[in-house]
Amino acid sequence: MSDRLPARMRALAGELTDLRARSGMTTRVAARALGISSASLNRTEKAKRAASTEELGGMLAVYGATDRDRHAVLELAGELPLPGWLGLPPEPAVLARFEAQASAVLDFAPTAVPALLQTGAYARALLTQADAVADAPDRQAPEQRVSARVARQGVLSRLSAPRYAALLDEAVLRRPVGGGAAMAEQIRWLVSRAAEPHISVRVVPFRHGGYRNPGRFSVLRFREATPLVYLEHEGSSGFLDTPGPVEVFTAITATISAAALDDSDSVNLMNRIAADHDRPVRTVLTRQGRP
Known part of the structure; x- marks a missing residue:
């Protein structure tokens, strides 16, 4: 069985994936703009890796996030260490x-x-x-x-x-x-x-x-x-x-x-x-x- 993935981390991964998709970027293009590897971005979108605060800020900027998107992402990210949701x-x-x-x-x-x-x-x-x-x-x-x-x-x-x-x-x-x-x-x-x-x-x-x-x-x-x-x-x-x-x-x-x-x-x-x-x-x- 795969390692446990917290519900909030999975929800955050889904939000980030949707934001990238709505921006029209592929993972390769987005990773290049963010200065990280495609593998790292893919792992983040599969909730296998937690993005750093700097990476989250970069994603919100690069993907053209609205204020509502920004609030949802930062709220999820702020609660990630806690078990359950x-x-x-x-x-x-x-x-x-x-x-x-x-x-x-x-x-x-x-x-x-x-x-x-x-x-x-x-x-x-x-x-x-x-x-x-x-x-x-x-x-x-x-x-x-x-x-x-x-x-x-x-x-x-x-x-x-x-x-x-x-x-x-x-x-x-x-x-x-x-x-x-x-x-x-x-x-x-x-x-x-x-x-x-x-x-x-x-x-x-x-x-x-x-x-x-x-x-x-x-x-x-x-x-x-x-x-x-x-x-x-x-x-x-x-x-x-x-x-x-x-x-x-x-x-x-x-x-x-x-x-x-x-x-x-x-x-x-x-x-x-x-x-x-x-x-x-x-x-x-x-x-x-x-x-």
């Missing part, structure tokens, strides 16, 4: 970058459908509920955030899509977020996604009793880097990148997986629950004299 806002932008780089992603969802599997209507209902109890005047408009969340799901449709697995508590499916019709649509979307060969959606049913539930988390695995664990709770999120926590969440994943139905039985349960959400709508239409 906590205290981030929910669904930080770097999460999408890591999902796009991953070879495998596992989401455990005890209360809501994972973002990579949400329909627009479901996402809109969740975000509306969150906005009702949060005071964040600088937050993007709900529709922008819905569009961004749906666009992020494109990672699962690429030719090089990661293997994706979702473990859902049955409560996620029973609660009619957005109303019965929207929830039925959401569950049928889960069923359609589960038919893809690289996607698995499994449900932990109520009838299997209790199991170890640490709250929402994701485990992301990479071909050329060590795994990351993403945690998200109300108002905060972060990454764990040291072997100990990764091993703990790998073990927790195994216990949840053991409590879950297999793929086929999960699809059968999801179809039954979708029909339950449909039933009130059909009953109202019948009472109104409509077929």
